[in-house]
Amino acid sequence: MKLVDLPKLSTKRIKALSESGIDSILDLLNFYPRRYLDRTTVAKIDHLRGNGEEVTVVGRIKKIQQKGRGRKKRLEVIIRDDTGSLKGVWFKGGHYIKKQFSEDELVAFFGAVKKYGRQFSIAHPEYDKIGDSSDIQDLKKIVPIYPSNKALSKTYTNSKLIHQWQKVILKHEKPPEFLPESVLEQHSLPRRHEAYRMIHLPTSKSEYKQAFKRFKFEELFLFELSIAKTKHEVIEKNEGKIFQNLGDYTTAFFNQHLPFELTDGQKSALSDIKKDVRSGTQMNRLIQGDVGSGKTVVAIGAILMALDNNCQAAFMAPTEILAEQHFRTLSEFLKPLDVNIRLLVGNQKKSLRTDILTDLEGGGCDIVVGTHAIIQQEVNFHNLGLAVIDEQHRFGVKQRAEILQKGSHPHVLVMSATPIPRSLAMTLYSDLDISIIKGLPGGRKPVKTAVRPQKKHSGIYDFVEEELKKGGQAYVVYPLVEESEKMDLKDATAGYKKLKKRFSNFEVGLLHGQMKSKDKDATMQQFIHNEIQVLVSTTVIEVGVDVPNASIMLVEHAERFGLSQLHQLRGRIGRGERQSYCILIHGHKVSKEGQFRLRKMVQTNDGFEIAEADLELRGPGDFLGTKQSGLPEFRVADIIEDQRILEQAKTAAWKVMKDDPSLTQPEYQELRKVFTPYYKERSKFYGMG
Incomplete structure (x- = not known):
């Protein structure tokens, strides 16, 4: 049956349907009601x-x-x-x-x-x-109400007519079932043809609910099957290097040079890594931890395991400021071990860049820290054994795949200081094993957070001055206004002039995105060495700055920031033993959503709890950026609301993949027809196609 066989389908209506993404009978069947009228x-x-x-x-x-x-x-x-x-x-x-x-x-x-x-x-x-x-x-009876738009309305293609078409289609067509019989039975799902009947011609509320569950399950099942297939291909094809030796580098660092005791979370993560790199298959592990939980030390442990086994390590960060921060941190930590660490970023002189590339290819460079410059075509390694990717959500999925081409199946360690809610981790990072570092290193005190209106500026500045007199340092952060760096800079510059007058007995510095890299670095170095006591900044300090002496964070117009961003900013302080304070200053009019965000920041320091709340407010697409993250736009499934269905779909998909990775068994023939083109599309995205 074709669309043209339907009654009352004029040329204009065919065009209106096409503009609405409906070009076939199956497209029309998949045009689900947006709600139902219960006339019972x-x-x-x-x-x-x-x-x-x-x-x-x-x-x-x-x-x-x-x-x-x-x-x-x-x-x-x-x-x-x-x-x-x-x-x-x-x-x-x-x-x-x-x-x-x-x-x-x-x-x-x-x-x-x-x-x-x-x-x-x-x-x-x-x-x-x-x-x-x-x-x-x-x-x-239960009457479906279908989505409408300008094109459909113009041709009087209303719910009643679409409903009539669905009746005709379901009378003549029987879409084939592709979910395995065992999956349908285990999860009490209606068969595909019956599910279409229940969604378009329901006789009760429970019928259309069952149908929606079926189609949500179907979407999540296919996605999880693609993730399971991706992981299977990595395990099947990629025999990882075996890091059998825990030699001089690793033992000397942890036994003699580490200036503090590891937390239980750090020990557990290192144990997971050790197991992975000795397994004979490529490690693909995500280290998730809140701001300041000590992920970098765990990454250093993994890097030293690579060095002990005559392999190089790459450490990739999303921005130059963060790459430079990691370069300094690694250089400081590994100074006693006589390790050659190089920094590779975009704005380096040609002679320096050539020297670094020669060093990398010749094997003289043990560790390279850098931005996406590391994955450029002319960069070659002597023997890359480990790739560490920091702030994974800021890279596209393809970039993660590209670094794998730089070595013979190097182990991959992904780090995220942005806590990912469980529902997102289950989908987005299903192809990764996950280690979570809970808690903060010893001696750290939780940051105290307060919300204050702008009219309280005078009292806030008095409090800041007292803290500065005691030897503390302060950040004052201005938001990005209307996504404009110029407006952003104007706001911060005006604030800088005002604060320079107010805190005339102290050094006040300014940091913003339009400064040259060397000037930014110089300003940060001054702040790190306490030559600047008050740093006025745009959101450029959101990540990549670690100043243990900084004890105050003032966020101006805090209502303009997202929850996760506020939490990241707060994470810039409280990194030493001094009690730290985060003061969120808001304008006159604050939306209900803004009030909720500010209240949540006061209620908890737990980044995972904050991330869950942020995900609910913004949805998964805005939370990570759908195109960047690799998360598909589901038609009916919602990974926040449908977590139970997601778990069921994941379990079923991974069982099928374990049972028959090629889907050649008779039970999986129809599934294979649907899944093959679906996976081909996903594989392109992951850089595997």
Whole structure:
């Protein structure tokens, strides 16, 4: 059957459907209702509450009238049953709708009812005409309401017509089932054809709920199967280097040179890494930990395992400022071990760059720290054994794949200081093994957070001055205004001038994105060495700055920041033994969402709890950036609301992949037909296709 075989399908309607992404019968079947009208109970008018409840009301038309003029023109149709009257109101399309009605006709109105004074009314009700009272029984059903748009409305392709088409399709077509029989039985899912019937022609609320569960499961199952396949191919094809020796580098560092005791979380993560690099297959592990939890020391442990086994290590960061920070940290930590560490970033002189590349290819360089400059074509390694990727969510999935081409299946360690909620980790990082570092290193005190209005600036500055006198240092951060670096800079510059006057007894510095790299570095070095006590900055210090002496973070216009961003900023302080304070300063008008974010920051220091709240506020696409993250845009599934279905789909998909990776068994034949093109598309994205 083809679209053109459907009744009342004009050329204009075919074009409108195509503009709505519907070019085939299957596309139309996959055009799901956005909601349903439950007509199974017809309400008496005097029984209505009028607080927005969705109802079905049947009555005879008593009056049809158009009121108002111009833009305020509206159509009112008053119906009456044996208990009272109700008004249907149309603010648009009144001229067309008026022609549909005649006085004394028996009609049914469906919609959300409101009460204004003594009068009940429904705005833009769905309606049906009834021949006589005996036909009311035909109304007692669940009616799907389909999404609409300008193209569909223009051609009068409404829910009623789409519903008729779905009836015709389901009478003549039977879409093949591709989910394995064992999966359908285990999870009590309706078969595909029945699920389409239940979603488009439901006889009860439970039917369309079952159908939606089926299609959500299906989407998540295919995605998880693609992740399982990706991981299977890595394990199958990529025999990892075996780091059998824990030699001089590793033992000397942890036994003689590490200036503090490892936390239980750090020890557990290092144990996971040790197991991975001795397994004979390529390590793909994510180290997740809150800001300041000590992930870098864990990464150093992995790097030293590579060096002990005559391999090189690469450490990739998303920005130059963060790459430079890691370069300094690694150089400081590994100074006693006589290790050759090089920094490779974009703005280096040609002679220096040539020297680094020669050093890398010749094997003289043990560790290279850098930005995406590391994965450029002309960069070659002598023997790359480990790639560490920091702040993974800031890189595209392809970039992660590209560094794998730089060696013979190097082990991969991914780090994230942005806590990823469990629901996202289950999808986005299903191909990675995950180690979570909980807690903070010893001696760290939780940061105290407070919210203050702008009018309290004077008292806040007095408090800051007291802390500075005690030897502390302060950040004052200004937001990115309207995504404009110029506006951002203007705001921060004005603040810098004001604070320079207020704190005239101290050194005040300015840091922003338009400064040259060497100037930024010089300013940061001054702050690190306490030559600057107050650093006024744009969000450029969100990541990559570690100043243990900094004890105060003032965030101006804090209501403009996202939750995770505020948490990242707060993570810049509290990195030493001094008690630290984060003061979030807000403007006059704060939205409900803004108030929620500020309140959540005061309530908890737990980055994972904050990430969950941020995910709920913004949704997964905005949380990570869908295109960057590799997370697909699901049609019906929601990884926040449908976590239980996600877990079931993941378990089922990974069981199938373990059972038959090639999907050649008879039970998986139909699944293979659907999954092969799906996986081909995903593989391109992952850089494997």
